[in-house]
Amino acid sequence: MGDFSSLGLSDWLINQCKQLGINKPTPVQENCMPPILEGRDCMGCAKTGSGKTAAFVLPVLQKLSEEPYGIFCLVLTPTRSLAYQIAEQFRVLGKPLGLRDCIISIAMNKPFFWESKSETRTVEELDQRYILTPETVKDAYLVHLIQKFTDEHDDWSIIIFTNTCKNCQVLTMMLREFNFPTISLHSMMKQKQRFANLAKFKASVYKILIATDVAARGLDIPTVQVVINQNTPGLPKIYIHRVGRTARAGRNGVSITLVTQYDIHLVHAIEEQTQTKLKEYPVQEKEVLKILTQVNVTRRECEIKLESTDFDEKKEINKRKQLILEGKDPELEAKRKAELEKIRNQKKKFKQRIQEDIERGPKSAREIPHTPLHHHHQPEPLIQGRMDPCFHVVDPKF
Incomplete structure (x- = not known):
């Protein structure tokens, strides 16, 4: 590997x-x-x-420094956060030029999405670990980990990823x-507020x-030494983007995923995708048990405090705003959602009834009433011309 001067960069950029x-x-x-x-046109793919x-x-x-005039470059990004991140890179590296930039947000209602099937990996400098913990003890392990890292490395920065906005707010409190x-x-x-934080x-x-x-892609913060997954990501690519916030540009980093008994299959999928075997992170369980009660009580108090605010109400308002921006009627969408839920419940009850009949075993011939089924009989579809033949039953009472 050479240096920047061999690539043709100017001295001021190298400095x-x-x-x-x-x-x-x-x-x-x-x-x-x-x-x-x-x-030349160029397309680069890398970790x-x-x-x-x-x-x-x-x-x-x-190129801009050679002939600085007018609007010179257009950069398109998939997310607004990534656009701000790239703009910051231009400002920092282009400071001697007195560079000016403009960020324009253009949102599409139904964007086209395509993803390459090429294999995705994590970087070699990343030390990937896991901790197997019961669901009810997870928060105590999290507090113990943070206390351990802050005691040993008070200058380290840590990112903790979780699955919901509400859980994010509760953990912060x-x-x-x-x-x-x-x-x-x-x-x-x-x-x-996001940019300020x-x-x-x-x-x-x-x-x-x-x-x-929301912070799993595009954030380039070189000083992040540790990433903790408070929940195991449901998809390997989400895991890759999360842990990619550390060990950037050749630096070392550590990622720790808290894994419950229900997440083992998710870990196996992650290991298969990244072709990396996650190692267990050693933890002194006695130290965790000492703070278990205090952590659980504190979390419950924070949940009660959050429930007393309008956090859930804001969430519903944001959902309605998003539907309106997409050109949808919130009331009609709510009715549609209720109808779908009703259909799902009916299917669930029907499957349960069939399962109960199967478990009870076949009835004797005398218990089954004779119901002739003519060759021209055609069962009517259940929902909009669609029928699942496995669950279509002729009830003799009708």
Whole structure:
């Protein structure tokens, strides 16, 4: 692997990289930057945290510095958060140019989505661990882990991922009760508040960020040393994006996933996708049991506090706003949802009744009434022309 000067970058850009601690190009930068500088079309695929953003930001700044005029570059991103992240990279690396940028948010109601079937991996610098814990003890393990990391490394930054906005808010409140410098990031927050919280975390005002998967992609915070999955992700690609927030650009990092007895199959799917065997993280269970009662009581108190606010009401309001933006009637959608739930319940009861009949065993011939079924008899469809033949039964009472 060479250096940036061998790739054709100007001295001022190389100095900017050195000031940011970027001394050598990563493989994606080394292979993509020369053809970009030559003006060729380029498509680069690499692991998360491998320096893909700088691979095109540096050549763009190089060309812009040669003839700085007008609108020079358009960057399209799949998410607003990623757009702000890339804009920040342009500002930092292009500071000597007095660069100006503009972020425009354009949302599509029904975007087309395509994903490559190519294999996805985690980086080698990432130490991937798990802790097997009962569901009821999970929060105590989480508090113990945070206490351990903050005691041993008070300058480390930690991101904790969880599955819902409500759980994110409760965990934030709970950890603050234990005097941990904690801040949250989830979709129930206004965009302005999200950026403010993210800026505080980047500036190390708060060392712990609790987030939903809204923060799992695009965030490039080099100082994050630990990622903790408070819940096991349901899909391997979500796991890859979560743990990709640490061990970025050649740095080392640790990820720890709290696994319950119901999540074993999810861990196996993650290991198969990443082709990496997760190692068990050693924990002193006696230390966890000492704080178990206190943690559970504190969490319940925080849940009660949150229930006394309008958090759930805000969630429903946000859902209605999203439906209106999509051109849908919230009332009609609610009725449709209720009808679907009713149909699901009917199917569930019907399957249960069939299962009970099967478990009771076949009846004798004398117990089964004779019901002639003519050849021209055609059973009517159950729902909109669709019928499941496995569950169509002729009831002799009708």
